[in-house]
Amino acid sequence: MSEPLDSHDDAPGRARFVQVFVAQRARMERLVSRRVGCRATAADLVQELFLRFWRRPQVEVEALDTYLLRCAGNIAIDHLRSQGARERVNDSLLAPHQDSHASEPEAALEAGSDLRRIEAALRELPERTRQIFLLNRIHGRTYADIARAMGLSQSAVEKHMMRALEACKASIAAEPAVPRKPGNAPR
Known part of the structure; x- marks a missing residue:
């Protein structure tokens, strides 16, 4: 049976989502923390994940707990990618201006x-x-x-x-x- 992730008209579906999310929160934070290397960042990312699901229209999934864990892993990867991109931009801004022109x-x-x-x-x-x-x-x-x-x-x-x-x-x-x-x- 599929479980709705979010529906403004479906209070039982929202309640079920919150119940499953709270039950999986510690596992999601541990997973994200292992990937990003920071418990505080992991907690923030899992909270962001909650907000994303809370705001989106109803989505049907078979196993909500497994789906949330997979999404938590994905949000950690997204965070690492964006962090890497920010570091590359910062590095390029700090690099000598002349060298960047040679390779443009x-x-x-x-x-x-x-x-x-x-x-x-x-x-x-x-x-x-x-x-x-x-x-x-x-x-x-x-x-x-x-x-x-x-x-x-x-x-x-x-x-x-x-x-x-x-x-x-x-x-x-x-x-x-x-x-x-x-x-x-x-x-």
């Missing part, structure tokens, strides 16, 4: 090349997979919203997203094609 053209060329390869990989995806990817990454729609709009299960949407993200990752990992000058055919 190469970085711009590499970024442009990566973008073209990602766009090509997305064009090769099945239409439904590409549409799901664009709805999520470009238009900011949640997996649940996409699933409802397209008449799919959330699991199916997640699988399409994994396929799209793997294609993007593989396109960047692949060696870029070296452009040949006209008249320089391989022998």
